[in-house]
Amino acid sequence: MAFDEEIKEELEEEAAEAEETSEEAAEDTEKEENADNAAEENTQSEEEKLKAELADSKDKYLRLMAEYDNFRKRSAKERLDISASVKADTLSDILPVLDNFERALGTETQDEAYKQGIEMIFKQFSDALTKLGIEAIDPVGEVFDPNIANAVNQIEDPELGENVVAQVFQKGYRIGDKVIRYAMVVVANP
Secondary structure (H helix, E strand, O other): OHHHHHHHHHHHHHHHHHHHHHHHHHHHHHHHHHHHHHHHHHHHHHHHHHHHHHHHHHHHHHHHHHHHHHHHHHHHHHHHHHHHHHHHHHHHHHHHHHHHHHHHHHOOOOOHHHHHHHHHHHHHHHHHHHHOOEEEEOOOOOEOOOOOEEEEEEEOOOOOOOOEEEEEEEOEEEEOOEEEEOEEEEEEOO
16 A cells, blocks of 8 residues: 555645646746737837827928928018019119110200110110019009109190199109109199
8 A cells, every 4th residue: 555655645746746837837828918918018009109209200390391481482582572672772873874865865966876876775775674674654644643653743734634644754663563763744634
């Protein structure tokens, strides 16, 4: 019987060892499952964090592009405004010279070559102003408009209508809608 007891003890020890091993295996499996769940949760939270950062970066990028586009448009408009302003300032200094050429054209002379030379210079000057987008204001026969002309005198003329420009003393000039110099006019029948 001693032999049976030894076998019985060995079997009990083996059963105890097997039970311990299965408990350890169960604990290890549980730890691995917990670790896998934690890793999966970390991966999901990292993924969500990265998606949020990407969305934030995309938003910043779009705002920056819109801001740059607005800056570019504003700068282009400012350049055009400055260009028109510089043209207007320069032209206001040159207009008296143009007026003198017009007066020279109106003066009678016996020298045809001289008169032809003055006409050519005046035409060349006028063409250069036209290329720059500068337009003369000559409202003879039109209804008086205080936005483009200054009335310096009034006359009564039955042949002309009411508030019609009868005569222009000095032409006005404009670039687009901006008046550089107002025309000086005589208005009939105010």
